[in-house]
Amino acid sequence: MSNFYDKYFEKQKLFAQSLAEKYPIFFGIARMPIEKGIPFNPIQLSIDVDAGWWKIVEEASAAIEKLNQETPNMEIQATQIKEKFGGLRIYTNYTTDEVEAIIEEAEKKAAVTCETCGGPGSLKGGSWLYTLCDECFAKRQTRTFDNIEEEITEIVQTAKEMFDPKDEDE
Numbered sequence: 001m002s003n004f005y006d007k008y009f010e011k012q013k014l015f016a017q018s019l020a021e022k023y024p025i026f027f028g029i030a031r032m033p034i035e036k037g038i039p040f041n042p043i044q045l046s047i048d049v050d051a052g053w054w055k056i057v058e059e060a061s062a063a064i065e066k067l068n069q070e071t072p073n074m075e076i077q078a079t080q081i082k083e084k085f086g087g088l089r090i091y092t093n094y095t096t097d098e099v100e101a102i103i104e105e106a107e108k109k110a111a112v113t114c115e116t117c118g119g120p121g122s123l124k125g126g127s128w129l130y131t132l133c134d135e136c137f138a139k140r141q142t143r144t145f146d147n148i149e150e151e152i153t154e155i156v157q158t159a160k161e162m163f164d165p166k167d168e169d170e
């Protein structure tokens with residue numbers, strides 16, 4: 001069981017690492033070089049959304065990084081990227097109107113995108129809210145120790161398709 005979680009978190013780590021390499025200002029790496037010999041720690045970046053939203057996060061990161069590069073003295077950094085009340089949240093150290101607009105667009109896209117598979121989704125749930133498609137929501141509702149393996153395998157597969165330069169598994 002834990003093997004599947006390990007794989008899942010490994011994908012999350014690869015995603016965070018790739019973002020940090022591609023957008024070093026936005027992810028604070030340009031000004032905060034990681035010490036030699038100390039492995040990259042994605043928790044520093046606190047990116048915690050499922051693979052269905054990764055593309056949206058990547059697009060917003062690219063747009064904000066471009067502004068960082070083009071605007072003198074601008075150094076907007078991500079402080080946290082997560083799901084809250086079923087929605088995508090991108091928090092930054094400070095903001096501008098342009099950055100607000102980019103983040104708003106990403107959050108709007110995420111609101112209609114399944115966080116698990118990246119297909120069309122909508123807000124679902126009761127005491128805990130998710131943005132998911134019907135199929136992924138049904139799986140989430142009936143999640144047990146027996147079927148979570150299948151679910152995580154699918155999430156890892158989605159992640160591979162959306163983001164995985166080379167697959168080192170198996």
Ligand SMILES: [Zn+2]
Binds near residue numbers: 115119
């Ligand atoms: Zn889905």
